[in-house]
């Protein structure tokens with residue numbers, strides 16, 4: 001489709017969205033997966049479900065209602081994973097104004113992440129001091145909980161590429177720990193627990209669950225690589241405070257997305273490859289996959305009792321969660337609930353009662369009752385499938401579900417490019433045979449192909465039913481063209497009324513996977529550090545100077561706008577130079593930078609913060625170290641002359 005971008009949008013001819021979707025978008029999706037998916041669906045591509053109608057986007061657009069006036073603050077923070085940018089982004093809602101990008105697994109020369117010694121120690125280094133990994137793929141962002149809602153303490157985010165879990169402190173919005181999970185690949189879904197399964201006094205997050213999507217030989221040491229049927233994936237539990245891996249579970253099939261129950265008793269992951277296929281085609285051969293539940297208390301009892309194995313030199317205990325080893329529900333660690341074909345996404349309702357596990361290649365969402373899964377573990381429910389209480393047909397390519405505070409669910413439909421609103425209790429009634437139950441309440445077009453969707457506060461018991469964000473994988477014609485790589489869209493939808501209303505398109509840089517929307521009053525940030533938090537702080541300009549121990553030289557200096565404490569410093573060719581810089585400015589927003597030409601050094605020091613860098617001075621000459629972050633009318637004069645003697 002070609003569009004005349006010189007005309008105002010309202011003068012554009014009707015872009016024929018449906019026609020467009022059926023050509024350009026589907027061309028890129030053609031393949032075994034899609035054809036399998038479509039053939040598995042009972043609905044016609046264009047036909048609205050009998051119980052719902054398509055609301056034309058033009059009829060519900062209310063541009064302007066979401067705007068936040070100059071000087072006004074947004075009502076919500078949205079934390080969004082940056083995908084293969086390896087970072088986390090923060091934007092305000094409803095404005096969509098981007099306010100921060102937190103480097104996590106990536107390197108970032110704005111703040112010096114991956115450049116300073118402190119950040120390198122968090123990311124992890126090789127024996128030679130260089131970064132172990134320079135890439136990352138953040139997928140899911142989930143904050144810590146207290147009493148079923150966000151407590152504003154931590155944000156956890158995963159790296160799918162290298163199997164790492166990172167923790168971001170929400171007071172400074174900086175990454176403070178990164179843990180690499182042993183013996184896994186493709187760490188996709190993650191979710192913190194919400195309380196302890198046994199100790200009622202612990203009603204906050206102490207564990208983070210991590211699902212591995214790709215099965216690998218165990219150990220992955222070059223043996224057994226041709227025995228694909230023996231590849232396995234592990235489900236991991238990380239301690240939220242120490243960030244040490246507590247335990248892992250050996251499973252059949254794979255893990256995809258992860259959810260945790262409000263009572264702390266269960267963790268769940270949807271499984272799309274119960275076939276355990278190692279090739280694409282094999283991963284879609286079975287009509288049924290599963291939603292896998294983990295009995296957290298029993299797993300921890302088994303670990304305590306020493307019923308564990310160890311793999312590949314790892315000291316993390318691994319319990320056996322495979323089907324065969326867990327045939328008796330009364331002692332089982334795991335429960336595999338059958339779900340139609342290749343589900344993607346599992347989300348728990350804010351009342352803690354139901355899990356919605358979406359179909360992806362089936363046009364259904366499967367609703368599983370939490371109470372019935374517990375009863376299965378008690379031996380009171382015979383078959384795992386009996387825990388399913390509803391399975392409404394909601395549209396094509398259902399992926400992720402958000403919930404409001406009125407018992408409604410909102411699921412992204414990737415192939416239909418829609419959000420469908422459906423009622424959980426009505427779906428349960430319909431499943432029991434009530435033909436009068438109206439399950440699907442509304443549909444709205446999104447632009448285009450939504451992946452994750454989420455409601456404001458929707459993953460807490462305080463879900464407020466105000467907004468839904470649709471993170472769309474393709475933006476196509478929604479923004480000014482910028483060459484082959486397009487932005488994506490985060491579309492803001494008002495869900496407070498009966499009908500969903502599209503409020504705005506926010507462009508998002510590639511490529512967010514998941515986000516969460518938090519009320520602003522929950523987040524309490526700090527604007528200024530404390531000098532004592534940094535053992536290497538240069539607390540007084542008088543402590544500045546050049547300190548030599550053989551070829552190792554430490555340069556200590558401070559910054560106070562608009563000058564560094566050292567106007568110049570001298571080192572020798574071949575020295576290993578460590579610069580320690582403390583920003584003595586106490587004023588909020590008075591951040592300084594420090595860049596050294598030709599030495600690949602650039603980092604920031606926030607008020608009262610200390611950072612250090614280490615590099616080799618190997619070329620004699622004069623190098624003007626300068627402040628990169630505008631700080632003062634005399635910012636340009638803020639420099640220090642590094643002299644490297646031959």
Ligand SMILES: [Cu+2]
Nearest residue numbers: 592627631638
């Ligand atoms: Cu400055």
